[in-house]
Amino acid sequence: MKHTKIVRTFSALALLIASLTACTDRFEQVVEIDLPEHESLLAVSTILLSNQVALPVLVSNSRGVLDTFGFNSFPDASVRLTKGGDEVGDFDYESPTSLFVAVLEDSLGNDPNTYTLEVAQKDYPTATATQQMPTMPQIGEVDINEDGTLVEGGGGRLDEIIVEIADQGGVDNYYAFRAYVEGVADGGPGEEPFEFSYPVSLYSNNPLAFESIFTDFTLLLDDGAFDGSVYPFNMYTFESLPFEEASFNDLKLRVELIALTEDAFLYIRSLEQYYQAEGNPFAEPVNVHNNIIQGYGVFGLGNVASKTQPLIE
């Protein structure tokens, strides 16, 4: 009996002392995780479209997450874009934005040429990437319905835009949509009328599509489910389209269907996932797509087809 009491008292005392000691300890510890040393490389980012005249290219550098140096701008870097081996434009450094920009006389063009982007800077290996301009996409019928089939939370119906994609069969196609309202506004008393254009935000409940918030490619999808067929794609907008605006003339909706390269599509998709996951402890981690050889970032192309439909018949 006495033995049992001693053991019991000793056990209780030992637990108490150990617990009090533990309470003073911190719940975090700095650990050295054996990360491979990061070799800083050029960071290059641009997605160029066939109808673009000004071509901006970001040139900076990467760093390891444990590095303490900053991101650089490189006015002394050289940016070279070739189209089928021929150089396209002269890229100049613009200090406010830290971008290299080439301004062309004509747009990049719709021909399915091979483009190579080459960025050189004396302290870094030359970063390169090659893309082939996708074949120009084919837009079929465009149908715009005021107060379409989808009902919003408040009970009102959303304006609906149905665009037919005439998909080229046998190849993987990646599409993006954009839309703009265009028209002519009265300039006011004594002033000339002027043309205007503003982008329309698009939404789709089609499970094949995803929205891009962080780029200006509003809705994206691939042709996995409709390869080689004419696919009617339904989109909606929460902004009421100006079907009855007395002060504007010649109101119309311009819909752009952009055929993106696979790298551009994967980059945009992973970027959306990355930012949506940021700060969400429950979200799965995301690696942003990268196609720059000896560098990081993206070089992508998009071939733009557009169709304009009057909003007021």
Added chain:
Amino acid sequence: MKQLLLLFFLLPLFLSAQKHTISGYMRDGGSGEPLISASIFDARSGQGAVTNTYGFYSLTLPADSVDLTFSYIGYESQGIAFVLSGDKEQNVQLEGAVQLATVEVTSSRQGGRIEERTQMSQMEIPVEQIKRAPALLGEVDVLKTLQLLPGVQSGGEGQTGLYVRGGSPDQNLVLLDGVPVYNVSHVLGIFSVFNADAIKNVTLTKGGFPARYGGRLSSILEINMKEGNLQEFHGEGSLGLISSKLTLEGPIVKDKTSFLISGRRTYADLIFRPIIRQANRQTGEDVDVQLYFYDLNAKLQHKINDKHRLYLSGYFGADVFGTTVTEDEDSFGGGIDWGNVISALRWNWQLSNKLFANTTLTYSKYNIDILAEERSVFEGEEESFSANYFSGIEDWAAKIDFDFIPSPNHYIRFGTSWTNHTYRPGALSLEADFDQERFDTLIGSQNAFAEEFALYIEDDMRFGALKINAGVHASAFLVEGKFYSSVQPRLGLNYMLGKGIAAKASFATMTQFINLLTSESFSLPTDLWVPSTARIKPQQSWQVAAGLAKTLEGGYEISVEGYYKQMHNVVSYKEGASFAFGLESDWQDKVTQGDGEAYGAELFLQKKKGRLTGWIGYTLSWNWRQFDEINSGRRFPFRYDRRHDISIVANYDLSKKVGLSAAWVYGTGNAISLNTYEYPIAGNASWFRPVVSSGGNKNAYRMSDYHRLDVSISFNKRRPKWERTWVLGAYNTYFNHNPFFVIQDQETTANEDGTFTTTPVFKEISVLPLIPSVSYQFKF
């Protein structure tokens, strides 16, 4: 085909000519509880049998003198000798042994020595061991004890999730009295829903699945509740730091009808509620806190006659976390509630001395509700807003299982089942009533309905030194007009090599029609159970295992097993997806399917007798996943890929009154994804400069290795009518900072010149320090 089946059933009958059958039940003499896997052995013929889950046995022997021994671990054996001249019914009641109880984790329910059993990769843990293992906050936990077995890994620190041979928690079929339990944890995974006082036995099968099992890829965990004492009224319970429990059982009509009722409740809210109210009194706010979980197990047993028994069992458990703050006429609050309701009606029918049937009707429901609401009065008008997220699953099922024992060399099981599933994959209900606006809307995925069917037949055969368990499990699933079917062959082999060493091998294919959408990082009650659909294909696996087993001198037993498993169509959230955002989209848009591969070896060395008992378990394993849409399609280690996993469990009886227990665990650190570099993706003129962080492969890095020692000491006092035990325990005794997650942070250091240097660092955050516990247990 029909003729073949007829021959399959009748052949053993022809072979058993001039033989008679002894059958009956083996039960605990004190309580009438059936003894599972108890053995019957005839010394004259050398033939034997074991009891099934309901204590029934059947042994067919030549017409001759027999010398039977009925035995069960921890009980006094009983011998009976007689001349067998016809079929005989022999019910046996064994009395508990007087000496210190041995604590044995058997590797199979088939009784006898490990080398004698055909079944491999199956572990049975006695409730005594579960109760004896040191426990977090003194709260005895079935699932945490299972995590100490080889081939079974825990997830995060303190979590109850089971990761069996490379599988994920949704690949475990957890059955309480034959009914699936969908959410097995309380308090965000820290405690399991199983109250050890109400449990009779626990069996985990992690490979070599006999045909009677199906529906999940990685394991079947069977937990059976006690039936209730048919002889005497008894009770037991405990008072602990966080909860108390009480179990009562006894006869309603002696030897005919019994009841068992067991309840458990935590009381953190009862302790904190008055403190919080007092603290908020000065602000004029009334704060009502709800913070508890509870379980209620109940069972009725009715013996109609020697051939028929009925059982009605139920489980009701829930977690309730919520706060309501009231100030004058305004109030706001919210909370999260989740829980299971489970019920089973079972009918045991001994059709003959060789055929036993068990028919079960079951109901299982799991629900989670997250509520946020606000009510206020503005200019005399009441305004309100509420948001309620809810999801869950509900099953109705019926099944019938037959045990047919034509001869000692054949044990045939066959049966069929049907389940109706209703899935509620997550929806958000919003209600608002303001002066200007009123709305009542529902956002989220539609309910899904499915029918699941299964059919199986298996035979445990013996041919001299070779034992074979062969069978086939067929299952089908009808959902959204899509019909899936699967035929799954199963095979288990045991060959005695001599010197008491058995070589075992098994092959099993499994199909799973249900998926749990869960984050790899956390297990939460919000994890969604969703079915296979026209878009989401059923998960499938095949597994081969081989091993050696032997019983050594001095009460030691050793087994070594190697396994290789492939899994297909396993489900994961896509990169960046989670349940918490994007409710407006279908859950199917957030997931992707891929493959898994797991292989490894397990060693299990157990000491079953003497003052020192316990085991050493070691697992060496590899565990991979591959998804086309994750990690750029490259194969990556599963988060719980654990190269080494060691458990050492020891119980030592200092005396009849004082017992020591200790468990030490070690595991390779969990795999984690870390961003290793970052770069800008836009120019300086942007209103902010977007930078993305990236890294190498998914799960390419490791947290620090995990290790922990838990100890407990128990002081027991017995009196003729009652028994009490004080248990003092400590979790994580040497306070190892076991990492729960890793964050990237800044470390600031002072320089000699008075300036400061800030350096980016990785920090591991641990959550459970040394935690002492004390509990008082009693029995009467």
